[in-house]
Amino acid sequence: MDLEETMALSPRDRIYSMIIQNPGLHFREIQRRVDIATGALQYHIDYLKKKHLIYEEKEGKFSRFYAHQEQKIDEKLMNLLRQDQVRQIVLFLLTKRRATIKTIVKEMELSTSTTKFHLQKLLDTGIVLEKESQGKTFYSLKEREPIMELLIVYKKSFMDSLVDNFVEIWEEELGL
Numbered sequence: 001m002d003l004e005e006t007m008a009l010s011p012r013d014r015i016y017s018m019i020i021q022n023p024g025l026h027f028r029e030i031q032r033r034v035d036i037a038t039g040a041l042q043y044h045i046d047y048l049k050k051k052h053l054i055y056e057e058k059e060g061k062f063s064r065f066y067a068h069q070e071q072k073i074d075e076k077l078m079n080l081l082r083q084d085q086v087r088q089i090v091l092f093l094l095t096k097r098r099a100t101i102k103t104i105v106k107e108m109e110l111s112t113s114t115t116k117f118h119l120q121k122l123l124d125t126g127i128v129l130e131k132e133s134q135g136k137t138f139y140s141l142k143e144r145e146p147i148m149e150l151l152i153v154y155k156k157s158f159m160d161s162l163v164d165n166f167v168e169i170w171e172e173e174l175g176l
Helices: 010-021 027-034 038-050 075-081 084-096 101-108 112-124 145-153 161-174
Strands: 054-059 062-067 098-100 128-133 136-141
Touching (some): 010 038, 027 062, 038 054
Antiparallel strands (some): 098 136
């Protein structure tokens, strides 16, 4: 069976397109966006996985889905950017370059424990660095460019005004 036959069903095509355009979505988010019953979505997801058109990445209690494509994206980074509070912290660090946990807590209006939890995930994956200076611990992004690229390329998939605003400012600075 070729790709056209595999994609013959409209819901399957919509699901596959959604995964290509929005890598890293979890099952329920795909279900909401495509507006399809749970059983039908599971059937089509299983079929697309069986045909090696998509793959599933487990992350805690979520399964996130990606299309098999020539250009690989950083799944760990995308998984983290799909989490609202983590994405807010990353966007904050993109604009501020470095910050203490106290600054992040104050600006993001998150509890200290929540902020520490999310920063630890970012530290564990190597996205954020921790550095002591003048008796304070500062957090900064290890590499800004891969994060900015993902945010720009997949801007629409985040459905987030913070991402939209950041990308617009960044594109203006680059003259795009």
